Amino acid sequence: MKKMIDLNGKTYSVVPEVATIQQLLEHLGLGDRILIVEKNKEILQKDHYDTPIKDRDQIEIIHFVGGG
C-alpha cells in the first residue's frame, strides 16, 4: 500500500523506494541542506533520520537559506 503523509501542510504520496526520513530528504533534493525536521510534532535529531516513515505521518521540514 502506498504511504500518504502530511508534508509541510500538504498531502504527499511517498514513493515505495523512500522508507526513512533520510531517504525522503534525499528524494526531495534536500540531502545536503542545513535543515530541521519535525515528525508528528517532535523535533527529530540528526542521528534519528533513519526513522521509518509511516502512513499518515505528519512531517515538517524547514531548511535555512541565505537571502534576504
Next chain:
Amino acid sequence: MTGKYSRQELFAPIGPVGQQRIREAKVFVLGAGALGSSGAEMLVRAGVGELTIVDRDILEWTNLHRQQLYTEQDVIDQLPKAIAAESRLRAINSDVKVRGIVADVTPENVLDLFEGHQFILDGTDNIETRLLANDAALQLGIPFFMGACVGSYGLTFPIGVKEGSPCLHCLLEALPPQSLTCDTVGVISPIVVTTAARQTAELLKCITGAQMEPRLESVDLWTGERAAMDVHSMKKSSCPSCSDTPTYPYLSANEVIRTAVLCGRDTVQLTWPRNRQVELLPFAESIRGIVSNLKQNPYLVSCEYNAHRLVLFCDGRMLVHGTKDIMVARKIVAGLLG
C-alpha cells in the same frame, strides 16, 4: 479618531498603551535590501521612536523589483542603500528619528552599532552575518528577529524573546559551507513582503509586551507549503552563543582583508581591517590614468577596470562586480593597490 496612528491604536492588542511603547522604541534594521526595506517601512509607518538602518551596498537595477524603498533615480545616482533608505523613510513619517549608516556589519563594529537599540530586525542576506548578529544581540540582551528568503520561500524565527528558547546558533550548529541565495535561485517580491511582515509582527508584539511564543516558521508562496515548529527542545546548554558561559565565537575579529560573495549579485566584497583603511581621494587619484568611468561622491569612488566595476566605500570596503571568484577579486585589488 483622526490621528496618524488611530487605526493602529483601535487594534485592541496595541491600544493607546501599546502605541506609546511603539513611540518609545529604538529599532535597528540590519541591512537595507529587500527584507530591510520592507520591514523598515512598516516600522516607520507604525511610528517607532528611532530607527537606524545599516547597509554596505549601493543600489543596482536588479534591486528594484523587490526593494520597495527605492526608485530608478536612486539607481541612476548610484546612492548607497542606507542613504536612499534614510531619505525615503524620513519622507514617509517625520515623527521617526531615522538614521542611515553606510557600513558593513563586522565583528569589529557590530556591538557599537547595536548599542542603544532595543530591537533588531534582520534584513541581511547571508547566514554568516546572521550568526554574527545573533552573538552580538545575545551579548547585549537585545531581541533579534531573524528572517531569510530566496525564491518563493522564506523563514522566520525570533531570538531572545523568551527564557529558555534556543538561539540561531543552537538551531544551526555550524555555518553551512554553502546556502541558497538570491544569486543562485532568484527571488520574488511577495515572499520578501510576507517574510518581513512576519518578522515585523513579532517585533511589534514584543514592543507592546505581548506574550511571546517563538516558533521557527516557513512558507513557500508558490507551492503552498508551510511549516511552524516549536523548537525549544533544540536549546543547547553547551551553546557557545547562549549558554551560561558564552564565548560569542562569531564576534572574534581577525586582522586580514576579509572577503564575501554578495547575495543576488555577481560581486565580491573585500573589507580592510580598521588599521589598514584605504583613503578615497588618494585612491581615486592613483588610479585615474588606468581606469575608465571614474566617479566620485562623498561616500565612494567607482570605476571600470578590466571589464569589472569597482566601488570603494569610505568605510574601507571594496566591491568587485562581475565575478563571484574571490581570487579574481583579490588579484584585481592587488593589481590596483599593491
